[in-house]
Amino acid sequence: MITLENVTKIFESPSGAITAVDHVSFEVPEGEICILLGPSGCGKTTTMKMVNRLIEKTGGKIFVDGKDIDDYDPVTLRRTMGYVIQQIGLFPNMTVEENIMVVPRLVGTPDAKARKRAAELLGMVALDPGIFLKRFPRELSGGQQQRVGVARALAADPPVLIMDEPFGAIDPINRETIQDEFLKMQANLKKTIMFVSHDIDEAVKMGDRIAIFREGRLEQYDRPDTVLAHPTNSFVREFVGGDRTLKRLRLVRVGDAMHPGAPYVFPEDRIGDAVARMHEYGHRSIVVLNREDMTPTGLIRLAEVEEARGSCGEHAMRLPGRVHVDADLRRAVSEMFTQDTTWLACVDSDGRFKGHITQRAITHLLGETYRHPNEGVVPDTRRQRGEAVLEPETGPIPGAPA
Amino acid sequence: METVSFIVQNIDVIVELAVEHLSIVAVAVGLAVLTGVPIGIAITQNRQVADTVLYVAAMVMTIPSIALFGLMIPILSLVGQGIGYVPAVIAVLLYSQLPIIRNTYTAINNVDPALREAARGMGMRPLQRLWRVEIPLAVPVIMAGVRVAVVINIGVTAIAAYIGAGGLGTLISRGISQTDDRQLIAGALAVSLLAIIADYGLLALQKKLTPRGLQV
Missing domain, CATH: 3.10.580.10 (CBS-domain)
Structure with a gap:
């Protein structure tokens, strides 16, 4: 569970203070995917990065599983959260296996155990460990790289995942497949996930809940169907699109x-x-x-x-x-x-x-x-x-x- | 023809001088790597400091070597090392700084910000990030700087013969003062050859040190 209470971020800039995130409060329940959605510059990424303290908040409190994140050393905190970014960021000097083993090695997991885990995770993201473990990132396609990126984030079995437009750089066909596979994985893993996106369709597909941001403020936080059926204001209505009822079709089997x-x-x-x-x-x-x-x-x-x-x-x-x-x-x-x-x-x-x-x-x-x-x-x-x-x-x- | 027979007759002397020559360059560039790489990494933390350091290093580069040797004589005489091996090594060390510092600085600065972000987000401390990600990725460019330094300084060391540092420059300076073309040409040829061989050798080392994942 991730709880945000009145979280605020003010950036100092030469032209004065800019409020990037303004008294945002919401809660991501255990095992759910929460999509932070909004146009660029709305504060969604800043909000997400305050959770693993890549950005330090100016005010408010964030709790992960009831514990105040300020009580941890930021580095220790980050090792307990999986992190996936849009640019994937696999280390090109390391094999797929070494990439997945980064966090287990940082936290001192025995090598043999970390290796076994790497093979297991690779299987989980639908890549054959026999083929891919010893490959280098440059030998993989974009879609394969992001699968490894997801596997790497899961390596230390963190309860919380932070994902910054993880599937944004993948071509539409592969994106659909990876999204589907990810949802299947999540059904078993039940991680608590904070997921940044600017794509309403992705949000509707992936999210258990959607948080819509505008100019640093949280405009609406609801289940996808509620956001689509009952947008709270004209901004949300416009953002989810004129065909919002058609988008609801996706939500029903x-x-x-x-x-x-x-x-x-x-x-x-x-x-x-x-x-x-x-x-x-x-x-x-x-x-x-x-x-x-x-x-x-x-x-x-x-x-x-x-x-x-x-x-x-x-x-x-x-x-x-x-x-x-x-x-x-x-x-x-x-x-x-x-x-x-x-x-x-x-x-x-x-x-x-x-x-x-x-x-x-x-x-x-x-x-x-x-x-x-x-x-x-x-x-x-x-x-x-x-x-x-x-x-x-x-x-x-x-x-x-x- | 005379030159060829001179080279053949004096091959052992030439090889001896070449080894002496190379040892000056090797020691000095080795020391330059030990100082230049950390400096190059350190200055990535502050743009202004970086500009200043690179400016100073570039200025050192513009001092003619013969002048630098002359400048060092009175200073190093204070410790009884005005001429010979020590000033030669110091000069090469100084001339090596620019290519090594600049290449290290550029290489570390050019590491994809996404990788830095990923490393930070996964919980690497700054030194872990440096050792496991940034330095391995910077190795090819740093090595390119080392190669430039070595080639330049094989030339500089030839002039160090004038302050009694030995090396292949001895042949050249003697050839000039004795108007002996054979010695002059043999010395010049040997210096050029040494530079080419050293460059190829270091290229091989560069390939060996480059992480496999970066090799195309």
């Missing part, structure tokens, strides 16, 4: 907006059964599943088969689209737009049919917070994965005209 237990038929079933089932559910179409592996293979529309005979297989049409239950709603909506449809079949990793998701259900879910602004906040999916699935209040109607 398909599985959480999906209507489970949707009806289906097998190709061998009689078409009359399909018609009966559609009437029973009030749906205008029904998904056809392969009986062996329960994968959706096609679709039957009520309007086209009401008078028809034969098996379902004979009348099945192409399925307009499908989406993975673990994908976010952004992916689902994009797929709907691509396929020009208002609903999608949801499948798991084995391709098995799990239910369906409709535009209406998505709209309903996102609108919840506006109807009940004090309670209805979209759940943080990373935290609540596997818990209760939100169900739309009215049954969705697949195939309904858009």
Whole structure:
């Protein structure tokens, strides 16, 4: 846990005193990622650097796990916090292994143990220790270097990580991958992380909480969905962007907006059964599943088969689209737009049919917070994965005209 | 042809003088590394001090060697070392300061600020940062300074023969006073050759000292 109380930083400059950080107070709970977000010069980086005392604060208090950081020698303090910077800063004269071993060596970890840890960490950031341990930084790509940078920060197993735009210098494709891997790692490691970013999309993706800064002041500190749904003032509203509700799509998993237990038929079933089932559910179409592996293979529309005979297989049409239950709603909506449809079949990793998701259900879910602004906040999916699935209040109607 | 036979006949003398010559340069540049590198590192802490130190070192460089030897005679006579080996070593030591201090200063100053930031943020103390990061990265540039110092001072040492320091300059000065072209040419050739060999030798050392991660 990191607690800031009235933290202030005043820089003396020839043209007078400049208040870079102005009475900022907030708390990063144990095991969460807090994103410090804002335009350049807003005080986010200064705030972060005051935590590991690369910059000494002018006023206020900072506590890490309840202990005042001023009670420590700054160097000792820094060794208890992992530090990752945008420029990566791997030491070019050291191998990957030596780079990772820097802090363990500084704190006197036995060499053999530090080496073992280096190999382990490299595996954790998805680099083969057999290949990469003995390489030099210049022999790695930017993405690989930053993975090593993250491994190095974790080497002494610090409870707290300080990250200064860690993925800012990596190309967009690699950045997505590294972000995803980092989140996966964090799910196990549960470090308390302070993470500086200027990218709202990154903040929404990575943050458990977002602290938005402007001119040294903390403008809003909330869960990402709250920041997007209920910005506290015009600055935050503008900063998160006019498409802020679309950004919320990222925060919800398909599985959480999906209507489970949707009806289906097998190709061998009689078409009359399909018609009966559609009437029973009030749906205008029904998904056809392969009986062996329960994968959706096609679709039957009520309007086209009401008078028809034969098996379902004979009348099945192409399925307009499908989406993975673990994908976010952004992916689902994009797929709907691509396929020009208002609903999608949801499948798991084995391709098995799990239910369906409709535009209406998505709209309903996102609108919840506006109807009940004090309670209805979209759940943080990373935290609540596997818990209760939100169900739309009215049954969705697949195939309904858009 | 005469010169060639002179060289062949006197090869042992020439080699002896070359060793003497080299030992003056080696001792003096060795001492210059021991003083110049710490000075170069120290002045990175303060821009104004750095400017002053580099200015003084550059000024020393402009004093003609023959004048410097002349200046040192009365001063060193006080300790009975007015001429010979000691003033030669001191002169070379002084002339070596500029390339060594300047290259050290530049190399340390040019270490990527991100590396310094990373080192500090990870909890290295200033001396740990210096030893583990900054000096290893500065080695190639510092060594380049040492090479320049050695090459310049192999020339300077040739003139030290006039104050009785020995070395290959003896051949040259004798060749001039005796109007003996053979000695003059043999001495000049040997000095040039020595400079080239020393430079190549130090280049090899530079490559050896450069951290593997920096070698392209």
